[in-house]
Amino acid sequence: MKDHAAEEHLYLAFSHQYRDSIFPLHTSISLFLLSYCDCKLFKVFLVPTGEDVGDQCVTKNLAGDLEVHLISRCQLPVVVQSCSLPAVVVKDDKFCRAGLSVVLRHIIQKTFEADPSKKDVLELLGFKKTCLKACAEVSQWTRLCEISIPLAVERFLTASPEHCQAIPPDILLFERKLGEPVRIHNDDKIRRQKLQQQKAGSKAAVLGEEATEELKPGEVCEHPPSSLELSVAFSKLLAQDAPDAINREAPHIRRTKTSDLPLLDHVFAEGLYFTVADLVLLPCIHQFLVSSRKQGKNLVDLPLISSWYRRVQEVPGVKKAAGKCNMELLQLPELMPAPMEQLQDSASVPDELEEDNEDSHFIGGPRPTMTKLMENGIEAKFSPHPCPSWTLDWTSLPPAVSPGEGKMSRDRALRKQQQLNNLVAAVIKLAKPGDVIVDFCSGGGHVGIVLAYMMPSCQVVLIENKELSLIRAKDRSDELGLNNIWFIQANLDYFHGTFNIGVALHACGVATDMVIEHCLRARAAFVISPCCYGFIQNTVKFKYPRSHQFKEILSYKEHMILCRFADQTAVQLPPERRLIGKQCMGLVDLDRAWAAEEHNYSVQVISMEPESCSPKNNMFVGIPT
Numbered sequence: 001m002k003d004h005a006a007e008e009h010l011y012l013a014f015s016h017q018y019r020d021s022i023f024p025l026h027t028s029i030s031l032f033l034l035s036y037c038d039c040k041l042f043k044v045f046l047v048p049t050g051e052d053v054g055d056q057c058v059t060k061n062l063a064g065d066l067e068v069h070l071i072s073r074c075q076l077p078v079v080v081q082s083c084s085l086p087a088v089v090v091k092d093d094k095f096c097r098a099g100l101s102v103v104l105r106h107i108i109q110k111t112f113e114a115d116p117s118k119k120d121v122l123e124l125l126g127f128k129k130t131c132l133k134a135c136a137e138v139s140q141w142t143r144l145c146e147i148s149i150p151l152a153v154e155r156f157l158t159a160s161p162e163h164c165q166a167i168p169p170d171i172l173l174f175e176r177k178l179g180e181p182v183r184i185h186n187d188d189k190i191r192r193q194k195l196q197q198q199k200a201g202s203k204a205a206v207l208g209e210e211a212t213e214e215l216k217p218g219e220v221c222e223h224p225p226s227s228l229e230l231s232v233a234f235s236k237l238l239a240q241d242a243p244d245a246i247n248r249e250a251p252h253i254r255r256t257k258t259s260d261l262p263l264l265d266h267v268f269a270e271g272l273y274f275t276v277a278d279l280v281l282l283p284c285i286h287q288f289l290v291s292s293r294k295q296g297k298n299l300v301d302l303p304l305i306s307s308w309y310r311r312v313q314e315v316p317g318v319k320k321a322a323g324k325c326n327m328e329l330l331q332l333p334e335l336m337p338a339p340m341e342q343l344q345d346s347a348s349v350p351d352e353l354e355e356d357n358e359d360s361h362f363i364g365g366p367r368p369t370m371t372k373l374m375e376n377g378i379e380a381k382f383s384p385h386p387c388p389s390w391t392l393d394w395t396s397l398p399p400a401v402s403p404g405e406g407k408m409s410r411d412r413a414l415r416k417q418q419q420l421n422n423l424v425a426a427v428i429k430l431a432k433p434g435d436v437i438v439d440f441c442s443g444g445g446h447v448g449i450v451l452a453y454m455m456p457s458c459q460v461v462l463i464e465n466k467e468l469s470l471i472r473a474k475d476r477s478d479e480l481g482l483n484n485i486w487f488i489q490a491n492l493d494y495f496h497g498t499f500n501i502g503v504a505l506h507a508c509g510v511a512t513d514m515v516i517e518h519c520l521r522a523r524a525a526f527v528i529s530p531c532c533y534g535f536i537q538n539t540v541k542f543k544y545p546r547s548h549q550f551k552e553i554l555s556y557k558e559h560m561i562l563c564r565f566a567d568q569t570a571v572q573l574p575p576e577r578r579l580i581g582k583q584c585m586g587l588v589d590l591d592r593a594w595a596a597e598e599h600n601y602s603v604q605v606i607s608m609e610p611e612s613c614s615p616k617n618n619m620f621v622g623i624p625t
Contacts, residue, residue: 006090008110010042010103011076013085015049018157021287021327022046025150026100028283028325030086033104034066036279036321037111037121045071047085066324079486082461082497095474098490100146101132102465104276120316124276131275135465135491137514138539144170144177145269145280153284157291167301171288174269174281178304181263182271266304267311274315282312289330299332306332366565366584369558373587376553380586383604386621390425392417392450400479401453403446416446418613419505419529422606424450426527426621427503433457435500438524440492440515441507445473451503452477452485460485463495492518502526506616509535513542516592519622520599526622529608533566533588533616546595562587569615578615589618600625 012027021028027046034042046068073081080087083098088106097106105125112122125131136143152168269277285305292299299306312318313329322329373379394402394417403420404413424447431437435458439448442462452460462485464470470489477485488495492514502519503526504512512530519526538544538556545551545559554562566588568581586605593603601622608617 006093008042008088008090009077010044010107011071011080011085011087011089012044012046013049014046019287019290021283023154025154025284025287026086029100029150029280030103030107031066032283032321032325032327033107033276033279035324036317037107037118039107039111039114040066041110041114042088042107043091044068047071047073047076049073079461079488082495083488083490084494084496094485095470095487096489097467098488099494100150100280101136101142102467102489102491102494104280105132106467108276124274124279126270126273126275126277131270131277132280137491137493137541138510141177141270141277143540144173145277149174149281149284153288156288168288171285171302171305174285175302175305178266178269178308180266182266183264266308269308274312278312278315282309282318283325283327285309286327286329289332293330303334307334366561366580369554369561370580370583370587372558373553378549378553378587378590380583381590381605382586382607385422385606385609386429387425388609391421392424392454397453398480400476401450403444415613418610419608420446420450422608422613422619423447423503423505423527423529424454426619427451427501428454430501430525430527430621430623431455431458435459436461436498437501437503438463438495438497438499438518440502440504440518441511442473443469443505445470445476447503447505448485449473449476449480449482452482453480456484458484461488461495461497461499462486463488463490463492465489465491498522499524502528504528506531506614508532510537510539510542513546513592516596516620516622517541520596520601523624525624526620528620528622529614529616530585530589530592530618530620531616533563533585536560536563536588545591547591547598549594550591559588559591571612571615585616585618589620593620593622596620596622 010030012022012030013024014027015023017023022031031044033039034044044066048070077089077096079094079096080089080098083096085098086100086103087096087098088103089096097103108121108124112118122129132142132145134142136146148170152170156168264272266272268274269281286309289299289306289309309330310332313322319329402413403416404410408416427437437448437451437455437458438461439445439451440463442448442464443466445462448460448462451458462470462473464473464487467489470487474487477487492511495518499522502515502522502524504515506529507515509532512528513536515528516526518524536544537560544556544563545554550559562584565581566584569578569585571578573581589605593605596603602625603620603622606619606621608614608619611617
């Protein structure tokens with residue numbers, strides 16, 4: 001066991017207790033993971049959302065030997081007050097992790113660091129440690145696990161009987177996903193093993209059980225205990241090797257084309273292997289199933305979820321964790337799988353990803369779209385740069401302020417300094433003492449650290465989803481001894497603090513629009529340099545084009561053509577192509593600027609000086625009017 005360097009405080013919201021769960025469900029999920037990991041590294045605080053919650057009411061029937069403390073919202077560290085819960089912060093520190101996925105991943109990593117023998121805990125992060133790492137704003141799967149299903153179950157439990165007859169669409173979507181083929185790293189080998197097994201006319205045994213007879217047409221047994229997928233999944237869970245007979249391939253199996261191999265079935269939520277996604281979903285699905293059973297509902301439409309629920313219970317440690325959390329897991333019967341066509345009819349997809357995919361491949365160039373806009377009097381417009389020759393005296397600044405400290409090449413560091421000159425100049429013109437400045441998508445803190453150093457009378461907040469980047473930024477800040485800077489590892493949606501100026505350097509794709517939305521909501525000025533136009537696409541929250549003027553002229557597909565060609569500005573491209581790319585960038589950003597002006601803002605689209613500082617050299621300056 002390793003000693004943890006500093007005590008960390010975990011803050012969980014508490015609204016009420018219902019049956020064997022704490023609500024909101026994000027809190028039950030966090031407590032369940034702590035129990036599963038047998039983790040006592042955190043001092044746990046419950047933060048009541050109401051006024052009339054007493055100690056005894058809150059703490060009874062919580063996770064076994066886990067000690068919890070009560071704290072009011074106003075007693076939270078100031079940096080935590082700006083974030084959605086759950087949140088973790090080192091005691092007396094300014095580094096906060098917020099949001100369910102970020103916090104759960106941190107608990108897993110800290111558990112393994114404290115006791116490296118708990119490799120099964122680290123495996124919860126999945127292949128390349130990326131399980132639930134993608135932001136919910138852009139990942140449909142993260143959004144389903146982290147937001148949609150917990151909220152759907154909470155609404156289901158609180159709805160009146162006449163309003164909770166139907167299964168929530170997000171639950172049906174999970175059922176449908178469990179029926180989709182599994183794609184995993186190196187699945188070719190496992191699919192060949194499955195083909196060999198099918199050719200032999202038998203199924204491999206799980207955990208040494210006898211082989212069973214092949215099912216006859218019409219017989220019901222989804223994911224039978226003797227399936228190859230279960231054998232592979234549970235062999236990994238129990239740190240066992242797959243049987244030797246499975247590993248040997250006959251010559252005709254090796255010659256089979258990949259396209260002719262059988263597909264793999266789901267064992268757990270993300271595929272073959274048990275991950276943190278299963279631990280997120282189990283408390284939610286458990287509450288849904290308990291409530292459905294009490295209401296006398298038939299779960300015939302959820303055979304795969306029922307099978308998944310039974311299977312998760314067999315994972316070592318799950319029943320023990322459930323016992324600690326007073327979760328009385330149900331014993332469900334096997335159900336007949338529904339045809340996939342029926343699931344597709346019944347499960348409505350909450351977002352419009354299917355519609356977007358239709359437009360993901362474009363034919364032709366941007367000229368017809370640009371001509372269409374010109375015929376309606378719309379061309380790319382760039383405002384004059386307010387201070388084109390302004391620059392920081394980089395030679396007089398401490399080394400930790402310079403982006404060169406981020407271990408980049410000299411040429412790249414020079415271009416980064418030029419980019420920062422543009423953003424810092426604009427922010428300095430807008431800022432006044434006492435302002436809160438938020439550096440969204442801060443990365444390694446190139447913008448935020450310069451601002452905090454140059455403007456000690458302002459409070460600077462860095463928000464970034466990537467942990468390692470934010471840790472590098474904090475190391476640089478510590479070296480400079482900055483006291484006016486906070487660090488928040490979170491998705492943008494989990495920050496809801498008040499601020500005066502929002503800034504972002506090269507916010508990727510839709511992230512630019514998310515930053516603009518945050519600033520509009522806070523009535524804050526903004527200085528933003530967009531990037532990765534080709535990644536722009538319709539999401540749950542954002543639809544393109546953004547402004548009324550562009551919507552009246554362009555379709556979504558036409559706007560996406562502009563976005564794709566806006567990325568064609570690399571220096572190695574022919575000059576004419578770069579010019580068209582720059583015009584497309586200007587049009588996409590003009591649409592964004594006009595959309596912000598619909599919310600009573602004055603917005604300028606400016607080219608950075610010198611333009612050679614970056615192929616993505618556009619910059620917005622927006623001021624509320």
